[in-house]
Amino acid sequence: MELAARLIDEIAEEFPRFRIVDKRGDGLSRAIDRALKIVTIGKQSGYLTVYHTVIGDTLYVPDCWHDAPDVERAIVLRHERVHLRQRRRLGLPLMAFLYFLPIFPLGLAYGRARIEWEAYTETLRATAELCGLGAARSPELRAQIVRRFTGPDYGWMWPFERQVQRWYDAALELIAADFAHPDKNDLGSTRAHGEHAA
Template sequence: MTVTHIADRRARDELARLMERFARRPRPIHVVKKSAYWHQRAAGAALFAVTFGGQHKYLSHYVTTLGHTIYVPDDFDDWAPTRALEILRHEAVHVAQFERYGWVVMVLFYGVLPLPMGLAWFRARFEWEAYEETLRAVAEVEGLAAARAPALREEIVRRFTGPDYGWMWPFPRTIERWIDEALVKIEGELAQSEPSTPSAEKR
């Protein structure tokens, strides 16, 4: 069995447990198809307009969380379990943010303040909290090497500095530093969670 197959099997089991936890919460988290909701279709059209076509995959490629609902693309059920698990763990952070700050703060600070585009500091910080969990999920499921992969780093930097989130933070070095700090933290967490090897009995 390949490393990929082992990671997928582990992710499939963990994904099932995560969905069970979502359902059993006092306020359940619902995972629904984005295209079925008019407000998500309207949001996709609005984002296409304000980003001058830069964000044209909102409905087909991106996951959005509002309150206790996670809106996913129509092909979500066909995603590899590793991808689905890592993204849902990311989105669960946004659910926790809604619970912590409430709708008014999330809408104002995520969407508007200090600027809706270009220097959206609060949006960047909200997203960074979630992307740190993405890195943690990747490290736990696929291994630290996968979390450190240059392609993943480049993708995260691109998300922060590009049109996906409305150019929310145009300073790639800041994102690079956050990634480096998170990887050190996650590596330490994983080292602490590993079972210690018992010392050999004295003869």
């Protein structure tokens, strides 16, 4: 069985209402896409075609999902599982509040940045486990993830590049330490997959 298919089964076991929906044919996703284009002055134009989004127990997938390599889909699923667990841990009302309000909806959204950073840390961990530590350290991946925080993709949620770079370095250091001491850090553990105490 492919990695992504196994992960989908695991997620469905953990979240029985989990389902995957194509954004292109979904009215809510199209409405969100239009709203994002308005509030970002057209800068976020890839919501339907590039970005994966969890709302409730549903993963809404873009056009590229079905043609993506198995490993890429597995990494995405690891990232999105973190959001499912965050929603379970925090509850939907609190998670929505943290995601959309503090400090501002656009420009300085610290709550959104911290929620996403936990998930992007899992993206780095999954990349290291499935593609090698070198892949997680690649300048291209680093630039892509940093841009997600400082650019329009998430509404310029935390436009302080040096701080995001520090978060990135700290996450890589922890992941590298796990690889250096596999006897002390179970890479397949719940912690490695993004479940943290509240």
